[in-house]
Amino acid sequence: MTELKTYEGGCHCGKVRYEVKLDLTQPMIACNCSICGKTGSVLGFVPVDSFTLRSGEQNLTDYQFNKKVIHHLFCSTCGVRSFARGTGPDGKEMRAINVRCLDNIDLEKLNVMKFNGRDR
Numbered sequence: 001m002t003e004l005k006t007y008e009g010g011c012h013c014g015k016v017r018y019e020v021k022l023d024l025t026q027p028m029i030a031c032n033c034s035i036c037g038k039t040g041s042v043l044g045f046v047p048v049d050s051f052t053l054r055s056g057e058q059n060l061t062d063y064q065f066n067k068k069v070i071h072h073l074f075c076s077t078c079g080v081r082s083f084a085r086g087t088g089p090d091g092k093e094m095r096a097i098n099v100r101c102l103d104n105i106d107l108e109k110l111n112v113m114k115f116n117g118r119d120r
Helices: none
Strands: 007-010 017-022 028-031 043-047 051-055 060-063 070-075 083-087 093-098 110-115
Touching: 017 043, 017 093
Parallel strands: 028 110
Antiparallel strands: 007 017, 017 051, 028 043, 043 093, 060 070, 070 083, 083 093
């Protein structure tokens, strides 16, 4: 049984804001790849139709590396990476949500799993 709920989130300065439907009872991912390890992202993945960008498209800067399958987006004003765009292993478009950027979330209550992205 899923506990899909709607959350709001965004960057530090507030220019990038979004709404996402996400089940925070499911495991979130703490990846140790070269970018996640340095930025401390904790990620939840959702299908594209569970995500709505409310504001800030013009403030997003895209960064890609390695296989260039994920668009690591960050606010050009404050530098925060609150979500990313990409394609899941099944080939479907998805969003990677940095749950640290969701409003009023207690990270201590989340089930966070480590993922070894460094060796992939």
